[in-house]
Amino acid sequence: MDNVLNVTGVAQPKSAASAACPYVVEPITEKxxxxxxxxxxxxxxxxxxxxxxxxxxxxxxxxxxxxxxxxDNCSFKAVHNNGDLIGIFLNGLLKRPSPDAVPTEKASxxxxxxxxxxxxxxxxxIEEKFNIFDLYPDTDVILDGKILSVNSDxxxxxxxxxxxxxxxxxxxxxxxxxxxxxxSSHYSARVMExxxxxxxxxxxxxxxxxxxxxxxxxxxxxVAARILVKELAEVNPKSTL
Numbered sequence: 001m002d003n004v005l006n007v008t009g010v011a012q013p014k015s016a017a018s019a020a021c022p023y024v025v026e027p028i029t030e031k032x033x034x035x036x037x038x039x040x041x042x043x044x045x046x047x048x049x050x051x052x053x054x055x056x057x058x059x060x061x062x063x064x065x066x067x068x069x070x071x072d073n074c075s076f077k078a079v080h081n082n083g084d085l086i087g088i089f090l091n092g093l094l095k096r097p098s099p100d101a102v103p104t105e106k107a108s109x110x111x112x113x114x115x116x117x118x119x120x121x122x123x124x125x126i127e128e129k130f131n132i133f134d135l136y137p138d139t140d141v142i143l144d145g146k147i148l149s150v151n152s153d154x155x156x157x158x159x160x161x162x163x164x165x166x167x168x169x170x171x172x173x174x175x176x177x178x179x180x181x182x183x184s185s186h187y188s189a190r191v192m193e194x195x196x197x198x199x200x201x202x203x204x205x206x207x208x209x210x211x212x213x214x215x216x217x218x219x220x221x222x223v224a225a226r227i228l229v230k231e232l233a234e235v236n237p238k239s240t241l
Contacts, residue, residue, distance in 0.1 A: 028075035049222035089163040145181035177235040186221040197228035
């Protein structure tokens with residue numbers, strides 16, 4: 001299973017204001033990478049609770065890690081009619097490993113940035129403790145929601161909801177029955193719950209220790225890393241992807 005970053009964004013009901021903000025939702029391609037990073041530097045990286053707690057600052061390894069999923073061709077962007085990128089939902093695909101698969105290197109093993117390495121080590125620990133495929137034995141492919149972010153100037157217009165709807169449509173089109181997100185932020189978890197996701201795993205930051213010391217104490221209400229899922233009942237668990 002790939003490790004994931006937290007999901008954030010503000011999903012609110014569409015309002016009359018959305019009529020004054022014409023935009024389209026389109027697939028993300030690798031040509032969008034620089035625009036995505038530019039947006040995330042402004043609206044995501046510095047505010048994510050673990051990044052903020054560690055005072056992570058600029059981190060090329062974080063940026064490279066973030067863009068790895070784009071190649072899976074299941075991420076989406078909201079683009080204003082003036083050409084501005086105003087929202088993104090980065091997603092990847094998780095595929096059940098074959099029984100004889102060689103264990104992959106832990107994400108933190110090769111990380112040279114010591115602060116980001118702490119975050120990846122947390123994700124490694126979660127992966128050791130929880131395997132989503134054990135919980136869903138009939139599912140071979142899962143959509144992995146990674147980062148949902150909306151330009152703060154355009155929040156409250158239902159953009160996060162539209163991006164999520166397009167992601168769920170992609171799942172239906174490709175016969176993927178389950179979406180999985182790892183939320184490191186209390187607010188992002190609340191957003192996903194409002195979109196119909198439910199919790200299947202939680203690790204309280206106070207319980208995550210290295211050498212008997214708690215590693216993360218972000219400001220409340222950010223007290224846990226949580227995995228949430230949404231099942232699509234109308235989709236056959238045996239994906240054809």
